[in-house]
Amino acid sequence: MAPVVIPGVIVSYITGPVVLGYMWSYCLYGMLIIQVYLYSEMFPNDSRGIKAFVWVLFILETIYTLLITMAAWNDYGPGWGDVDTLSVYDWSWVPLPALSGILAGMAQSFYIWRISKLTTKRWVPVLIGCVMLAQVTFACYYGIRVSVEGRTFTELFALSPEITSSIENLSKLFLIGSAVCDLSITTTLVVVDAIPTNNRAHQ
The missing domain is CATH 1.10.287 (Helix Hairpins)
Incomplete structure (x- = not known):
């Protein structure tokens, strides 16, 4: 062919x-x-x-x-x-952005819980948790927005620049938020793990 x-x-x-x-x-x-x-x-x-x-x-x-x-x-x-x-987003694509954000948020929430057990500085898990909730929210809203505006590239490109720009920004915010959350979790776990156990107990 x-x-x-x-x-x-x-x-x-x-x-x-x-x-x-x-x-x-x-x-x-x-x-x-x-x-x-x-x-x-x-x-x-x-x-x-x-x-x-x-x-x-x-x-x-x-x-x-x-x-x-x-x-x-x-x-x-x-x-x-x-x-x-x-050029068409199949119906099976519609729940994927939200589901992807929820799955990422669940995995991140487990590590946030572990961080809360390893450090007495409560602001650290709270701050990372806020980033996690933000990225989940952006992912869900992004999925809803794309499904409402249309599931074909033609429909998306035909939208006003403001709407198209907002959809692109939502996608970026979701991905950036997820990356920031993952990096924050990794950095925190490395720093906490580097602290000797006897010193950690006195924090």
């Missing part, structure tokens, strides 16, 4: 990153399955709350993987060779 050609557009630049994203997502989901199995085997005496948290997170990740599988199938299954499918 001859490659699909769209005047002025390099199709592989659109489809290639998406295909790689699907592949990496499946790879990471496989790692998650192994991690959940190892956790169940190695920490059977953990509290019910922690176990419930792990399984809820795993179930939501499974739902996320099912949704991107539907999106991949609709694009590269019945939509194979149809150029129009490249």
